[in-house]
Amino acid sequence: MAETPSRTGSPTTLDTDLIIIGGGPAGCSAARMAASVGMRSTLIEPDRLCRNLYRIPALNNVLGGYTNGPGLADSIAAELQSTELCHLELGRRATQLSASDDHVTVTLDTGACLTALYAIVATGVGPLQPRDAPWITAPSSLNLPPLWQADANDAEGRTLLVLGGDRTIGTFLRAHPTTDTRLLVAYPESDDYKTGEIRDDPRVALRPVEHVRLRLADDAATAETMDRSGKRQTITADAVFLSIGNAPTAPSGDVVRDTAGYCLPSAQHPRVIIAGDLRSARFQRIMTALGSGSEAALHAYYAAKELLHARHLHLG
Known part of the structure; x- marks a missing residue:
């Protein structure tokens, strides 16, 4: 999945198959699922992986026997760091997301640009005052x-x-x-x-x-x-x-927000997939974030397969 046809018919060389913006439970789950189906991903996170889980002293609704956030966070981070098809860009922030007909481009705070077939936006929310x-x-x-x-x-x-x-x-x-x-x-x-x-x-x-x-x-x-x-x-x-909640923290660019700042998945560009807490205030749970991250990666995988299959038929 290194190339995709551009509007002119010539292939566009991509840096990776999938860019994941946000290293919380949804983003990490997306990267792990993508790797399991053979997709390369680059995950961008300005802090450490699952940073907000380290602030949760007690859990009672997560599979696997975890009773506190730090234990779950350590487990997720260790698994992702050993995932060969996932490249981690920690300490970096995505400042701009641009989507075109055949690929997405993400600009980092360093000025560097990354390209991929799809982007999963899982930046979650930040605390209100x-x-x-x-x-x-x-x-x-x-x-x-x-x-x-x-x-x-x-x-x-x-x-x-x-x-x-x-x-x-x-x-x-x-x-x-x-x-x-x-x-x-x-x-x-x-x-x-x-x-x-x-x-x-x-x-x-x-x-x-x-x-x-x-x-x-x-x-x-x-x-x-x-x-x-x-x-x-x-x-x-x-x-x-x-305890007044949080505000969505989507990057600038081609991400469609509602009046509260949340990003409805069905309103996005076809190459932009929303996962985790960014979808709605009603889905801010660890288990739903994990599930939506996995679903987002599968969405990208099946969409990419159809695109590449169509390209092979065209070239054949």
Whole structure:
């Protein structure tokens, strides 16, 4: 799969069969699946492989017996590093993706360009801050830590205000089942469906809100909340953490985004395949990321086979 016919009929020489942008579970799974069917790939990741898994202290929904993120991440990274058909470009960022009729081109932050038959975009999402949430009023320069960074010893016996109902709350509670802390979770209507797994934990007090105005002091935090009926209430806590979710981080170029920044797979150029968390906020799970990465690689494989078969018939 080293060449593909160009619009003029002359072959275009490609650097690899498949370019994978993003080295999380979806990207790594795509590279492994591609290798299993004989496709060469180049995987681009600005950090280390599966970097976000190292931040997850407890797992309960992943096959293979893994109970924590670092264990799973180490296993995935070791397997991928021994995969001969996958070339790793770690410490590099994809800054531009261009798709044409017969190939894709990815520009790196070094200025180098790579070409391939297809690209899988699996860059996932990055953390939001209060200024990114229209239902939170806070100083524009304020940066708060996500809940997964909270230290269990520091949380012992304290009340934590958690802004947002994202699933990191459930992860924190499972990772620290004996920590005696109280979580006041203020969350908007869009997070209603995410709170099911934490509703029955006695350490959690759910506060459905329309709006939150946050004030911080050296020794405490105060939030003036308005619930969905218009009733106002003041909440005081020892510290504030975020669980308001993440924002999609697709590269610039020929990637189609919806109004929230997510990339619907069916809306993309035929040579651009979306995998993992970038597809939708509702599919941000490790298992779905692994599955979608494998599916994306098979999509590219079968599409490439059809293209090469057609070319051979034409030349014959």
